[in-house]
Amino acid sequence: MEKTTKDRALMQALAPKEPRQLPSNFPYLTMRRIKEEQRMEEKRQQIFAMISIIVVSLVGISALLFFIGDVLWHSIVSIFKQPDAFALVLPTLFCLVFFALANHWLSRQYQTSSHGEGQTL
Amino acid sequence: MQADEKELIARILDGHAEDFGYFLERYGQEAFAIVVRLVPQQEDAEELVQDAFVRACNRLETFEGRSSFSTWICRIAYTTAVSWLRKRRMKYLSIDDQPQLTDAEVDEAFDDESRIEELRCAITLLKPDEQTLITLYYYDNRPLNDIAYILDVEPNVLATRLHRIRRKLYLLIKHGKNY
Numbered sequence: 514m515e516k517t518t519k520d521r522a523l524m525q526a527l528a529p530k531e532p533r534q535l536p537s538n539f540p541y542l543t544m545r546r547i548k549e550e551q552r553m554e555e556k557r558q559q560i561f562a563m564i565s566i567i568v569v570s571l572v573g574i575s576a577l578l579f580f581i582g583d584v585l586w587h588s589i590v591s592i593f594k595q596p597d598a599f600a601l602v603l604p605t606l607f608c609l610v611f612f613a614l615a616n617h618w619l620s621r622q623y624q625t626s627s628h629g630e631g632q633t634l
Numbered sequence: 635m636q637a638d639e640k641e642l643i644a645r646i647l648d649g650h651a652e653d654f655g656y657f658l659e660r661y662g663q664e665a666f667a668i669v670v671r672l673v674p675q676q677e678d679a680e681e682l683v684q685d686a687f688v689r690a691c692n693r694l695e696t697f698e699g700r701s702s703f704s705t706w707i708c709r710i711a712y713t714t715a716v717s718w719l720r721k722r723r724m725k726y727l728s729i730d731d732q733p734q735l736t737d738a739e740v741d742e743a744f745d746d747e748s749r750i751e752e753l754r755c756a757i758t759l760l761k762p763d764e765q766t767l768i769t770l771y772y773y774d775n776r777p778l779n780d781i782a783y784i785l786d787v788e789p790n791v792l793a794t795r796l797h798r799i800r801r802k803l804y805l806l807i808k809h810g811k812n813y
Contacts, residue, residue, distance in 0.1 A: 523744040526753035527773040535666045540658035
């Protein structure tokens with residue numbers, strides 16, 4: 514369709530009566546919302562990952578108990594019947610607890626430092 | 635699209651979300667101009683433009699560069715505003731065309747500067763896609779291909795639509811809302 518030079522009234526009617534502007538803080542507010550939504554999305558993914566890990570672990574443990582539960586139980590009972598066995602079990606348990614705590618502390622440290630870098634707004 | 639904008643998009647996709655501020659600064663007002671015509675309340679329009687930019691940022695990887703970023707964001711802003719209006723179930727006039735109406739009559743009415751106010755009122759009664767089409771075409775002087783992309787229609791149907799909208803506007807200013 515050819516544009517005519519005649520549509521003067523239409524052009525003027527289409528022009529806004531008073532110019533309407535976005536507020537000057539629009540980019541700031543929108544960036545804040547984008548960051549917030551990204552954080553929420555990260556959280557959602559973390560929760561989803563955690564639920565998946567729990568479900569997979571439960572399924573795995575249940576399968577172990579179902580298939581070799583009896584054998585495991587007898588092994589544990591036989592270990593506890595021999596006092597020498599504690600020399601091996603106790604340090605192993607201690608190491609497990611130590612590494613679990615260290616892992617928790619390190620991941621917290623990593624999260625704190627990565628959030629610090631991301632706060633540029 | 636400018637080369638530096640492509641680089642910026644690549645950086646944003648690489649995790650530098652803060653660079654998206656450039657697009658907000660540069661194209662915010664343009665997207666707002668489209669939305670504010672359809673959604674008269676300033677606050678609602680601002681929120682919808684914000685929604686459009688958040689959506690654009692979240693789906694930035696789908697931007698293929700076939701259009702300019704400006705056209706792409708205008709399309710998102712337009713669809714956001716239209717879905718908002720749809721949810722609100724806004725009513726618009728739909729008018730059956732009158733075959734006996736001549737183009738000369740319509741042209742004459744659109745050149746008559748005493749009818750600006752009537753035309754303004756008539757424009758508000760058009761459907762959102764019609765309002766956007768005539769604004770982008772007559773007021774913003776956008777190329778037909780860009781308009782077709784924003785409205786998600788084939789470019790070859792725009793001429794017919796523009797013709798129909800002109801006739802509809804004429805009938806509205808002639809007979810008023812009660813037509």
